[in-house]
Amino acid sequence: MYELHLLVPEDRIESVSDALEALEALSVGVEDADAQTPAEQALFGEPGMPPPREGWQRSRVTALFPDEAAAREASALLQAQDFFDGCSVQDIGPVPEQDWVRLTQSQFAPVEITPEFWIVPTWHEPPAAARRMIRLDPGLAFGTGTHPTTRMCLRWTAGRQPGELGRVLDYGCGSGILAIGAALYGATAVDAVDIDEAAVQSTRDNAMANGVLLNAGLPDLACGEYGTVLANILATPLKVLAPLLCKHVAAGGSLVMAGILSRQADELKEAYAPYLALSVADEEDGWILMTANRPA
Template sequence: MFEISLMCPQDRVEMVSDALDALDALSVSVEDADAQTDAEQALFGEPGMPPPKDGWQRSRIQALFATEALARDAAGVLAVQDFFAGCDLLGIVPVPEQDWVRLTQSQFAPVDITSDFWIVPTWHEPPAQATRVIRLDPGLAFGTGTHPTTRMCLRWIARQDAGALARVLDYGCGSGILAIGAAKFGATDIDAVDIDDAAVQSTVLNAHANHVQLKAGLPDQAQGLYGTVLANILATPLKVLAPLLCAHVAPGGSLVLAGILERQTDELKEAYAPYAALEVSDTQDGWVLMTARL
């Protein structure tokens, strides 16, 4: 394979990317040309909110082609297009053949939640000190244990007394990692729900691989009261869901919320004030875990 590397201003990225796709590129990727520098720009915001920027000021576009001839032909076609004005061809280089599966796997190592509770991909052996293990590989649904919000939720679960979890609702379950973690720490009646069918299927498969019992489905499966309600989503949907989530928490039960940035703490407290008194229970890398006892 051969890779074309281009530099493009913001207003040309979409047209150049579409042209590369039409010229039979195997893949096209776009990244901030100023990443890891003082000029790096934030681009993505929360769902339902406008992005901080429409695009990076300078973008590096990389496209893979099956042969050098195809790559050079594509570069030649682009060079004479009016929309290519202001863009630069940085180079065409061969891409060595690699074991892409092994390379991808190497990026995911075992993750420690506590000293004896670990998330371990199936291609790794669990550490000797791990007495509780969740076997989980990267997939289409969110939740591999590497993100701070997931780790804080699992740490909270690990700190609960044996039997305290009882009936658990994992709302927005993604990969099912929190529901599986609850099962590993004694929960016996677990509902894991998500609006995404792929997440529900992922949860079912991951629960089976970890030999735990739970019920996975769409949000209308959540019925009645739960001793623990977990929701690792994002601040905006968490605010909208405040009355629904709190209505599912049994008296004396726990509400556990994640996906919240430190700067969003006060707005979450305000949104939940009519139903529960949220407090920050954990922090990591600019994210917070908020909990309440109802």
């Protein structure tokens, strides 16, 4: 593997990035060329939203190619283009050999949900305080316990009394982490559904690895009413799904939703008002957990 490093002004980021993708770069990354200097600039959008600009005033663009010949050919072709004016090639070099598996694993440590409930990657020893835990490795499906929305849902589940969860539906299950958490905390049965077949398979695999029983499938698996309906998605699909999700909440049951920014609370309340009365039950890092109860 070889990397091509470029110095690119802000107004050329999109053109250069598009050209590198057309030249079949394996990946393209953009960083602040002035990072950790007095000229460093913040460039952040709201959680879940794109950044306000394509890049910094001076951006360092790194493109990965399979070999040196491909990297040098891309460099030569870029420098011949009119839009490359004002840009420069910094260097071309091999990617240092690393143990990528070990490097990836080092970035995922056990995650505390409550003092007694933890998410623990399989290569870590469980913390001494862990009384319940989910063994989960990072994969293609969303949900490793590191995001505030996942932690809030699991905290809510861990706070229920024995028998309170009843039959559980995890709608948009991703990795299955919420469904597994519900099974560990005494759900009588768990259905986990997702539109992505890879997520369904990930849920089945993770449930087996954690020794819990659940049903995982596409959304048409969801059937009837549930004592608890969990949905950690995003605000827009949650609004669209309002009648469907509420239909599945049994009398005396709970609806628990995440993937919602604090500023989106009122629009979610309005969307669900014809069915159930939502309220904010938890908040972390700009994200909120919203819940509703159907009268018994």
